[in-house]
Amino acid sequence: MTLPAMHVTNALTELSAPEHEVTLHIHMEPSDAVIRGVMDGHLHVGVVPAVNLPTSLEARHLYDEPSYLYCAAGHPLFTEDxxxxxxxxxxxxxxxxxxxxxxxxxxxxxxxxxxxxxxxxxxxxxx
Known part of the structure:
Protein backbone atom coordinates (compact mmCIF):
# COMPACT_ATOMS: atom_id res chain seq x y z
CA MET A 1 0.00 0.00 0.00
CA THR A 2 2.89 2.39 0.61
CA LEU A 3 4.61 1.91 -2.76
CA PRO A 4 4.49 5.17 -4.73
CA ALA A 5 4.18 3.23 -8.01
CA MET A 6 1.14 1.29 -6.81
CA HIS A 7 -1.72 3.20 -8.38
CA VAL A 8 -4.32 0.72 -7.16
CA THR A 9 -5.14 2.91 -4.17
CA ASN A 10 -5.59 5.93 -6.48
CA ALA A 11 -7.91 3.90 -8.71
CA LEU A 12 -9.96 2.80 -5.70
CA THR A 13 -10.36 6.42 -4.61
CA GLU A 14 -11.52 7.42 -8.06
CA LEU A 15 -13.91 4.48 -8.42
CA SER A 16 -15.49 5.13 -5.04
CA ALA A 17 -16.45 8.71 -5.98
CA PRO A 18 -20.24 9.21 -5.65
CA GLU A 19 -20.77 9.84 -9.37
CA HIS A 20 -19.52 6.34 -10.27
CA GLU A 21 -22.14 4.46 -8.22
CA VAL A 22 -19.71 1.57 -7.76
CA THR A 23 -19.57 -0.71 -4.75
CA LEU A 24 -16.11 -2.11 -4.10
CA HIS A 25 -15.42 -5.43 -2.41
CA ILE A 26 -11.75 -6.04 -1.64
CA HIS A 27 -10.77 -9.56 -0.70
CA MET A 28 -7.22 -10.82 -0.02
CA GLU A 29 -6.42 -14.32 -1.34
CA PRO A 30 -3.31 -16.22 -2.40
CA SER A 31 -2.38 -15.57 -6.04
CA ASP A 32 -3.61 -18.93 -7.33
CA ALA A 33 -7.06 -18.33 -5.81
CA VAL A 34 -7.23 -14.85 -7.37
CA ILE A 35 -6.33 -16.26 -10.79
CA ARG A 36 -8.98 -19.00 -10.46
CA GLY A 37 -11.56 -16.38 -9.39
CA VAL A 38 -10.88 -14.22 -12.44
CA MET A 39 -10.90 -17.21 -14.79
CA ASP A 40 -14.21 -18.59 -13.50
CA GLY A 41 -15.86 -15.14 -13.47
CA HIS A 42 -16.22 -14.94 -9.68
CA LEU A 43 -13.91 -11.90 -9.70
CA HIS A 44 -13.91 -9.06 -12.22
CA VAL A 45 -10.23 -8.21 -11.73
CA GLY A 46 -7.30 -9.43 -9.65
CA VAL A 47 -3.85 -8.15 -8.76
CA VAL A 48 -1.17 -10.87 -8.65
CA PRO A 49 2.56 -11.16 -9.35
CA ALA A 50 3.33 -11.55 -13.06
CA VAL A 51 4.69 -15.06 -12.62
CA ASN A 52 3.33 -18.10 -14.50
CA LEU A 53 0.13 -16.35 -15.55
CA PRO A 54 -2.24 -18.36 -17.77
CA THR A 55 -2.15 -17.17 -21.38
CA SER A 56 -5.95 -17.00 -21.36
CA LEU A 57 -5.85 -13.96 -19.03
CA GLU A 58 -5.43 -10.38 -20.19
CA ALA A 59 -2.66 -8.97 -18.01
CA ARG A 60 -1.47 -5.40 -17.54
CA HIS A 61 1.70 -4.43 -15.71
CA LEU A 62 0.90 -2.26 -12.68
CA TYR A 63 4.24 -1.75 -10.92
CA ASP A 64 7.46 -3.41 -9.81
CA GLU A 65 7.89 -4.27 -6.15
CA PRO A 66 11.32 -4.88 -4.63
CA SER A 67 11.76 -7.71 -2.17
CA TYR A 68 14.12 -7.73 0.79
CA LEU A 69 15.11 -10.06 3.59
CA TYR A 70 13.80 -8.79 6.93
CA CYS A 71 14.09 -9.64 10.60
CA ALA A 72 12.19 -8.19 13.52
CA ALA A 73 13.38 -6.15 16.47
CA GLY A 74 14.71 -8.59 19.04
CA HIS A 75 16.15 -10.95 16.40
CA PRO A 76 19.89 -11.57 16.87
CA LEU A 77 20.67 -10.03 13.43
CA PHE A 78 18.46 -6.97 13.85
CA THR A 79 21.24 -4.69 15.12
CA GLU A 80 23.94 -6.13 12.84
CA ASP A 81 25.33 -4.07 9.95
Missing part, protein backbone atom coordinates in the same frame (compact mmCIF):
# COMPACT_ATOMS: atom_id res chain seq x y z
CA UNK A 82 23.83 -5.49 6.74
CA UNK A 83 27.11 -5.05 4.86
CA UNK A 84 28.93 -7.18 7.43
CA UNK A 85 26.54 -10.15 7.24
CA UNK A 86 27.46 -13.16 5.13
CA UNK A 87 25.14 -15.77 3.69
CA UNK A 88 26.46 -18.17 6.33
CA UNK A 89 25.54 -15.75 9.11
CA UNK A 90 22.00 -15.46 7.77
CA UNK A 91 21.65 -19.22 7.13
CA UNK A 92 22.16 -19.92 10.85
CA UNK A 93 18.71 -18.50 11.55
CA UNK A 94 15.25 -19.78 10.66
CA UNK A 95 13.62 -18.21 7.60
CA UNK A 96 10.20 -18.26 5.98
CA UNK A 97 9.65 -19.84 2.58
CA UNK A 98 7.15 -18.02 0.35
CA UNK A 99 4.38 -20.20 -1.09
CA UNK A 100 3.32 -17.46 -3.50
CA UNK A 101 4.65 -17.10 -7.05
CA UNK A 102 8.08 -15.55 -7.38
CA UNK A 103 10.43 -15.05 -10.33
CA UNK A 104 13.20 -17.65 -10.65
CA UNK A 105 15.85 -15.20 -9.38
CA UNK A 106 13.86 -14.55 -6.21
CA UNK A 107 13.33 -18.29 -5.65
CA UNK A 108 17.06 -18.88 -6.04
CA UNK A 109 17.77 -16.26 -3.37
CA UNK A 110 16.00 -18.56 -0.87
CA UNK A 111 18.24 -21.55 -1.64
CA UNK A 112 20.84 -20.73 1.02
CA UNK A 113 18.34 -19.99 3.78
CA UNK A 114 17.29 -22.27 6.62
CA UNK A 115 13.61 -22.48 5.67
CA UNK A 116 11.55 -23.58 8.67
CA UNK A 117 8.17 -22.00 7.99
CA UNK A 118 6.10 -20.95 4.99
CA UNK A 119 3.58 -18.24 4.19
CA UNK A 120 1.01 -17.89 1.42
CA UNK A 121 1.52 -14.11 1.17
CA UNK A 122 3.87 -11.31 2.25
CA UNK A 123 1.60 -10.19 5.05
CA UNK A 124 1.64 -13.69 6.54
CA UNK A 125 5.42 -13.77 6.32
CA UNK A 126 5.60 -10.42 8.11
CA UNK A 127 3.55 -11.81 11.01
Missing amino acids: DDMLSGEDIAQHAAISPRYPLPVEARQAHDGLSLRASASDREGAAF
Whole structure:
Protein backbone atom coordinates (compact mmCIF):
# COMPACT_ATOMS: atom_id res chain seq x y z
CA MET A 1 0.00 0.00 0.00
CA THR A 2 2.89 2.39 0.61
CA LEU A 3 4.61 1.91 -2.76
CA PRO A 4 4.49 5.17 -4.73
CA ALA A 5 4.18 3.23 -8.01
CA MET A 6 1.14 1.29 -6.81
CA HIS A 7 -1.72 3.20 -8.38
CA VAL A 8 -4.32 0.72 -7.16
CA THR A 9 -5.14 2.91 -4.17
CA ASN A 10 -5.59 5.93 -6.48
CA ALA A 11 -7.91 3.90 -8.71
CA LEU A 12 -9.96 2.80 -5.70
CA THR A 13 -10.36 6.42 -4.61
CA GLU A 14 -11.52 7.42 -8.06
CA LEU A 15 -13.91 4.48 -8.42
CA SER A 16 -15.49 5.13 -5.04
CA ALA A 17 -16.45 8.71 -5.98
CA PRO A 18 -20.24 9.21 -5.65
CA GLU A 19 -20.77 9.84 -9.37
CA HIS A 20 -19.52 6.34 -10.27
CA GLU A 21 -22.14 4.46 -8.22
CA VAL A 22 -19.71 1.57 -7.76
CA THR A 23 -19.57 -0.71 -4.75
CA LEU A 24 -16.11 -2.11 -4.10
CA HIS A 25 -15.42 -5.43 -2.41
CA ILE A 26 -11.75 -6.04 -1.64
CA HIS A 27 -10.77 -9.56 -0.70
CA MET A 28 -7.22 -10.82 -0.02
CA GLU A 29 -6.42 -14.32 -1.34
CA PRO A 30 -3.31 -16.22 -2.40
CA SER A 31 -2.38 -15.57 -6.04
CA ASP A 32 -3.61 -18.93 -7.33
CA ALA A 33 -7.06 -18.33 -5.81
CA VAL A 34 -7.23 -14.85 -7.37
CA ILE A 35 -6.33 -16.26 -10.79
CA ARG A 36 -8.98 -19.00 -10.46
CA GLY A 37 -11.56 -16.38 -9.39
CA VAL A 38 -10.88 -14.22 -12.44
CA MET A 39 -10.90 -17.21 -14.79
CA ASP A 40 -14.21 -18.59 -13.50
CA GLY A 41 -15.86 -15.14 -13.47
CA HIS A 42 -16.22 -14.94 -9.68
CA LEU A 43 -13.91 -11.90 -9.70
CA HIS A 44 -13.91 -9.06 -12.22
CA VAL A 45 -10.23 -8.21 -11.73
CA GLY A 46 -7.30 -9.43 -9.65
CA VAL A 47 -3.85 -8.15 -8.76
CA VAL A 48 -1.17 -10.87 -8.65
CA PRO A 49 2.56 -11.16 -9.35
CA ALA A 50 3.33 -11.55 -13.06
CA VAL A 51 4.69 -15.06 -12.62
CA ASN A 52 3.33 -18.10 -14.50
CA LEU A 53 0.13 -16.35 -15.55
CA PRO A 54 -2.24 -18.36 -17.77
CA THR A 55 -2.15 -17.17 -21.38
CA SER A 56 -5.95 -17.00 -21.36
CA LEU A 57 -5.85 -13.96 -19.03
CA GLU A 58 -5.43 -10.38 -20.19
CA ALA A 59 -2.66 -8.97 -18.01
CA ARG A 60 -1.47 -5.40 -17.54
CA HIS A 61 1.70 -4.43 -15.71
CA LEU A 62 0.90 -2.26 -12.68
CA TYR A 63 4.24 -1.75 -10.92
CA ASP A 64 7.46 -3.41 -9.81
CA GLU A 65 7.89 -4.27 -6.15
CA PRO A 66 11.32 -4.88 -4.63
CA SER A 67 11.76 -7.71 -2.17
CA TYR A 68 14.12 -7.73 0.79
CA LEU A 69 15.11 -10.06 3.59
CA TYR A 70 13.80 -8.79 6.93
CA CYS A 71 14.09 -9.64 10.60
CA ALA A 72 12.19 -8.19 13.52
CA ALA A 73 13.38 -6.15 16.47
CA GLY A 74 14.71 -8.59 19.04
CA HIS A 75 16.15 -10.95 16.40
CA PRO A 76 19.89 -11.57 16.87
CA LEU A 77 20.67 -10.03 13.43
CA PHE A 78 18.46 -6.97 13.85
CA THR A 79 21.24 -4.69 15.12
CA GLU A 80 23.94 -6.13 12.84
CA ASP A 81 25.33 -4.07 9.95
CA ASP A 82 23.83 -5.49 6.74
CA ASP A 83 27.11 -5.05 4.86
CA MET A 84 28.93 -7.18 7.43
CA LEU A 85 26.54 -10.15 7.24
CA SER A 86 27.46 -13.16 5.13
CA GLY A 87 25.14 -15.77 3.69
CA GLU A 88 26.46 -18.17 6.33
CA ASP A 89 25.54 -15.75 9.11
CA ILE A 90 22.00 -15.46 7.77
CA ALA A 91 21.65 -19.22 7.13
CA GLN A 92 22.16 -19.92 10.85
CA HIS A 93 18.71 -18.50 11.55
CA ALA A 94 15.25 -19.78 10.66
CA ALA A 95 13.62 -18.21 7.60
CA ILE A 96 10.20 -18.26 5.98
CA SER A 97 9.65 -19.84 2.58
CA PRO A 98 7.15 -18.02 0.35
CA ARG A 99 4.38 -20.20 -1.09
CA TYR A 100 3.32 -17.46 -3.50
CA PRO A 101 4.65 -17.10 -7.05
CA LEU A 102 8.08 -15.55 -7.38
CA PRO A 103 10.43 -15.05 -10.33
CA VAL A 104 13.20 -17.65 -10.65
CA GLU A 105 15.85 -15.20 -9.38
CA ALA A 106 13.86 -14.55 -6.21
CA ARG A 107 13.33 -18.29 -5.65
CA GLN A 108 17.06 -18.88 -6.04
CA ALA A 109 17.77 -16.26 -3.37
CA HIS A 110 16.00 -18.56 -0.87
CA ASP A 111 18.24 -21.55 -1.64
CA GLY A 112 20.84 -20.73 1.02
CA LEU A 113 18.34 -19.99 3.78
CA SER A 114 17.29 -22.27 6.62
CA LEU A 115 13.61 -22.48 5.67
CA ARG A 116 11.55 -23.58 8.67
CA ALA A 117 8.17 -22.00 7.99
CA SER A 118 6.10 -20.95 4.99
CA ALA A 119 3.58 -18.24 4.19
CA SER A 120 1.01 -17.89 1.42
CA ASP A 121 1.52 -14.11 1.17
CA ARG A 122 3.87 -11.31 2.25
CA GLU A 123 1.60 -10.19 5.05
CA GLY A 124 1.64 -13.69 6.54
CA ALA A 125 5.42 -13.77 6.32
CA ALA A 126 5.60 -10.42 8.11
CA PHE A 127 3.55 -11.81 11.01
